[in-house]
Amino acid sequence: MSSGTFTMPLGPVHVALEEPVYFHLTVEGETVRRVELTSGHVHRGMEAMATQRSLIKNTTLTERVCSLCSNSHSFTYCMAVENVLGIDIPERARYLRVLAEEIKRVASHLFNTAIQAHIIGFKSLFMHVMEVREMMQDIKETVYGNRMNLASNCIGGVKCDVDNELLQYIVKMIAKVEPAVEEIREIYETNSMVLGRTKGLGLLPREDAVRLGVVGPVARGSGVPVDVRKDSPYAAYPELEFKSFLEEGCCIHSRTKVRLNEIFESFKLIRQCCERVPQGAVVAPMRQIRTAEACARTEAPRGEVFYYIRTNGTDMPARLKWRVPSYMNWEALGVMMRDCKVADVALITNSIDPCVSCTER
Amino acid sequence: MSDTLLAILHMCIFPGGLFALAVSFFFKGLDRRVEARLQRRVGPPLVQPWLDLAKLLTKETLIPRTACRPAFLLAPVFGFTGMAVCAAFIPIPGVFQGLFNMGDLLVIFYLLPIPAMALMLGGSASSSPFGAVGFSREMLLMLAYETPLLMILLSVAMLVGKGLAGGAWGAEFSLLKIVAWQQQTGSLGFNPAMIPALLAYLIFLPGTMGVAPFDIPEAETEIIEGPLLEYGGPLLALFQITSALKTFVVLGLGVALFFPGTISDLWPVNLIWFVLKCLALMLLSLTLVKSATGRFRIDQAFRFYVTVPTALALCSLILVWVM
Numbered sequence: 001m002s003s004g005t006f007t008m009p010l011g012p013v014h015v016a017l018e019e020p021v022y023f024h025l026t027v028e029g030e031t032v033r034r035v036e037l038t039s040g041h042v043h044r045g046m047e048a049m050a051t052q053r054s055l056i057k058n059t060t061l062t063e064r065v066c067s068l069c070s071n072s073h074s075f076t077y078c079m080a081v082e083n084v085l086g087i088d089i090p091e092r093a094r095y096l097r098v099l100a101e102e103i104k105r106v107a108s109h110l111f112n113t114a115i116q117a118h119i120i121g122f123k124s125l126f127m128h129v130m131e132v133r134e135m136m137q138d139i140k141e142t143v144y145g146n147r148m149n150l151a152s153n154c155i156g157g158v159k160c161d162v163d164n165e166l167l168q169y170i171v172k173m174i175a176k177v178e179p180a181v182e183e184i185r186e187i188y189e190t191n192s193m194v195l196g197r198t199k200g201l202g203l204l205p206r207e208d209a210v211r212l213g214v215v216g217p218v219a220r221g222s223g224v225p226v227d228v229r230k231d232s233p234y235a236a237y238p239e240l241e242f243k244s245f246l247e248e249g250c251c252i253h254s255r256t257k258v259r260l261n262e263i264f265e266s267f268k269l270i271r272q273c274c275e276r277v278p279q280g281a282v283v284a285p286m287r288q289i290r291t292a293e294a295c296a297r298t299e300a301p302r303g304e305v306f307y308y309i310r311t312n313g314t315d316m317p318a319r320l321k322w323r324v325p326s327y328m329n330w331e332a333l334g335v336m337m338r339d340c341k342v343a344d345v346a347l348i349t350n351s352i353d354p355c356v357s358c359t360e361r
Numbered sequence: 362m363s364d365t366l367l368a369i370l371h372m373c374i375f376p377g378g379l380f381a382l383a384v385s386f387f388f389k390g391l392d393r394r395v396e397a398r399l400q401r402r403v404g405p406p407l408v409q410p411w412l413d414l415a416k417l418l419t420k421e422t423l424i425p426r427t428a429c430r431p432a433f434l435l436a437p438v439f440g441f442t443g444m445a446v447c448a449a450f451i452p453i454p455g456v457f458q459g460l461f462n463m464g465d466l467l468v469i470f471y472l473l474p475i476p477a478m479a480l481m482l483g484g485s486a487s488s489s490p491f492g493a494v495g496f497s498r499e500m501l502l503m504l505a506y507e508t509p510l511l512m513i514l515l516s517v518a519m520l521v522g523k524g525l526a527g528g529a530w531g532a533e534f535s536l537l538k539i540v541a542w543q544q545q546t547g548s549l550g551f552n553p554a555m556i557p558a559l560l561a562y563l564i565f566l567p568g569t570m571g572v573a574p575f576d577i578p579e580a581e582t583e584i585i586e587g588p589l590l591e592y593g594g595p596l597l598a599l600f601q602i603t604s605a606l607k608t609f610v611v612l613g614l615g616v617a618l619f620f621p622g623t624i625s626d627l628w629p630v631n632l633i634w635f636v637l638k639c640l641a642l643m644l645l646s647l648t649l650v651k652s653a654t655g656r657f658r659i660d661q662a663f664r665f666y667v668t669v670p671t672a673l674a675l676c677s678l679i680l681v682w683v684m
Contacts, residue, residue, distance in 0.1 A: 030494065342494055343658045
């Protein structure tokens with residue numbers, strides 16, 4: 001370390017980070033010369049806990065891995081269990097699962113966008129975006145009874161049916177949220193203050209994105225077309241029309257743009273689900289547990305979630321293992337933060353939408 | 362003896378000290394309230410700044426073990442003293458002439474950066490790396506906004522100097538005479554040549570007060586309050602009081618420079634009129650700007666200050682010179 005540099009500890013508790021991560025920054029003036037990341041502050045031993053609970057109870061456990069993408073975890077877990085047991089879920093359940101997933105995606109993307117405004121000190125914009133997100137929270141609360149953990153998935157289908165009245169309510173609310181999000185998208189794309197802080201910063205070139213195997217909006221913001229919903233369609237996605245957005249900017253702004261554009265695709269998906277959801281049962285019966293292994297993957301708001309399960313004939317899994325998107329995107333921070341300013345560290349971290357509790361579980 | 366006593370009274374009670382504190386805490390409460398309403402929140406009660414102060418005063422004073430103790434303790438006192446003295450020099454048109462009738466633009470120009478310096482001193486004495494980053498940011502920002510301020514003051518001084526000298530070359534730095542001249546010939550804020558300078562002053566305000574988009578030295582989400590990070594309890598309260606006094610000083614200076622008109626011969630009416638003018642200035646240049654912007658990066662802020670307000674102030678300076 002040369003004499004011109006000094007060490008700056010950022011975290012593990014820091015106002016701009018919602019979850020504990022520790023950045024050991026070597027700083028020269030305002031320029032960051034080296035970043036070392038330390039995590040593991042919120043390890044809860046969830047994978048071990050999963051092997052001590054029955055398959056059914058684990059649906060509840062996996063939902064609590066993370067709050068913002070809680071639905072994706074139980075969704076993927078249920079898919080993995082259905083694969084291992086060979087359960088075919090009813091048509092209606094496939095649509096209802098997509099419905100819950102997309103509602104969560106909109107709320108999650110709006111949350112991340114709001115936090116970006118908070119980090120650049122734009123309090124009014126933060127409040128504005130959070131206010132719009134609150135409408136999505138209202139939808140969740142009205143339909144599922146909860147604001148964060150929807151508890152909508154269960155092995156073999158979905159736990160609670162969403163009746164026609166609620167489906168109409170969702171469509172009505174989406175019609176209200178959409179113009180508000182349109183306004184937000186316009187602000188993020190034209191406001192010089194936001195652009196000045198996000199455009200051309202935190203660069204992750206395409207080659208690095210491919211090399212590091214980043215997923216989700218981070219990959220799509222660097223022009224890498226990965227989206228599990230398109231690559232290996234699951235649930236009702238093969239029957240629904242939507243686009244997967246790509247941005248070539250490779251910067252913080254492109255990732256925000258990908259997220260904001262995806263929100264509109266989610267609205268489309270929610271509408272299609274509400275219109276096309278077929279009548280019928282919502283849950284398939286449980287089957288005999290065999291000794292087998294299986295995996296499943298879905299596209300969570302932050303990228304690909306992967307679950308692996310091995311059963312040994314008992315009602316408790318012999319092994320349950322999952323890989324979350326933030327784990328893949330984490331390493332990209334080193335590339336993004338190369339020679340950045342101290343002022344941009346939090347902004348860059350937020351641009352990968354890190355989910356620390358998922359990653360450390 | 363009586364002069365000294367009078368000076369102390371002016372610094373501690375009116376217009377500096379208690380009066381300035383009451384006015385700017387009222388402004389601060391209102392500012393938070395208006396900002397909250399603009400964001401569709403309810404906002405804290407108007408007395409919140411007083412409650413905050415009371416809470417801080419009851420807290421323990423903690424000094425980091427690695428800090429430079431004397432500098433750490435003295436920095437807030439240094440800033441407070443500077444501002445208390447400076448507040449006494451601010452004339453309130455129709456009510457108070459400024460301490461010993463000698464409110465001088467150059468004295469105020471030298472006293473104004475003291476709170477920023479105190480912040481820099483405290484930040485570097487706290488031995489925290491965030492304080493060090495805050496120090497360098499505060500220094501850069503100060504260099505950037507002091508240049509337009511000097512030009513604004515010069516253009517006012519030259520305009521009034523020329524007016525007093527009957528068109529000949531001259532400069533008048535006495536705030537008292539500047540106010541008196543304006544009361545006779547009309548406020549400078551309505552003089553076309555001074556409008557760029559007024560705009561530059563409005564832009565200077567958020568920078569010197571360290572509010573968005575120029576809250577860079579104390580950026581919460583970047584360097585967790587920077588220099589103020591290690592301060593707590595009464596010492597932090599002193600920094601807050603200093604900042605409040607500074608609000609009074611810069612708003613009062615703005616009124617004295619651009620809109621010193623009075624509406625009555627009664628001093629209470631003039632006092633209320635002065636407070637209202639300060640309030641309008643604050644809502645326009647601090648509250649509205651704050652709720653409509655995010656934070657600049659320090660290099661962006663520096664570039665902004667050495668271009669926009671400097672050009673505006675220079676514009677006024679040249680207009681005054683050629684007219």
